[in-house]
Amino acid sequence: MSQKQRDLxxxxxxxxxxxxxxxxxxTESPEAKKQILANLANFAYDPKNYEYLRQLQVLDLFLDMLTEDNEILVEFAIGGLCNLCLDKxxxxxxxxxxxxAPVINCLSSSNEETVMSAVTTLMYLTTPQSRQQTTALPVVECMLRFSLxxxxxxxxxxxxxLEDYCSPVQVEEARNLSKHTAVGIPLPKD
Structure with a gap:
């Protein structure tokens, strides 16, 4: 394939x-929005598309959709972010x-796929600079409950x-706190 063909x-x-x-x-159609967001999330899987998706501000679109009331839109948006955040x-x-913060909020979803993508996204987003936020005490508490x-x-x-992203001290602190409270992020429906 020639360079010209690749460029086209x-x-x-x-x-x-x-x-x-x-x-x-x-579009005004909720069904069309779901289908389009699902397509964008699928395109987010291919590193060849990363630059284009950034240029088209699709990361912002996905982030905005995390606060929607429609669970399916949230599922596709967090799935898209999960696909994109492996890239530095x-x-x-x-x-x-x-x-x-909006990714953490997805942990309380009743949609299993949304929760799975949110946990995975938090893993991918964890850096030395972001660790304090991605492994905050409420998140560790939530992971303890999810582990059960x-x-x-x-x-x-x-x-x-819990094993790869949290320190033993964080896990112990969350365990001790969980023994004394019933407050927290609910488990998704099985």
């Missing part, structure tokens, strides 16, 4: 993604945009989070 393919990719973003912004530039952007879930996927993921 890349231009086509950008135009297609631009068309998706524009359609998402103008995207990770830095999400952290600078105060994206950790009958849902094997969730319990295993929570255990990895």
């Amino acid at each position: 393919l890349e231009l086509g990719r950008l135009e297609y993604l631009q068309a998706l973003v524009t359609e998402f912004q103008i 530039t995207n990770k830095d952007y999400i952290l600078e945009a105060d994206g950790v 879930s009958a849902n094997r996927r969730l319990s295993n993921l929570a255990r990895v989070f």
Whole structure:
């Protein structure tokens, strides 16, 4: 394939993604919004699209969708962020945009996929600078409860989070606090 052919393919990719973003912004149909957001989240899986998605401000779109009432939109948005945050530039952007708090809020979702993506996203967003926020006491408490879930996927993921991202002191502090309170983020439905 010639350089010219590759350039045309890349231009086509950008135009297609631009068309998706524009359609998402103008459509009134909730079903169309879900489908478009699902498509954008799928495109976020491919590193070839990262630059285009940044250029089209799709990271902001995903972050904005995390506060929607529609659980499906939230699921696709957190899935898209999860796909994007492995990239250092995207990770830095999400952290600078105060994206950790809305991701943490997704832990209280009743949608299992949303919760799984939120836990994974927190793992990917953890850096020496963000660790204090991604492993804050309420998050560690939540992971302790998730580690006891009958849902094997969730319990295993929570255990990895506790073992790989939290210090033994943090886990112990959360355990002690949990013994004295019933407050916290609810478990998703199995």
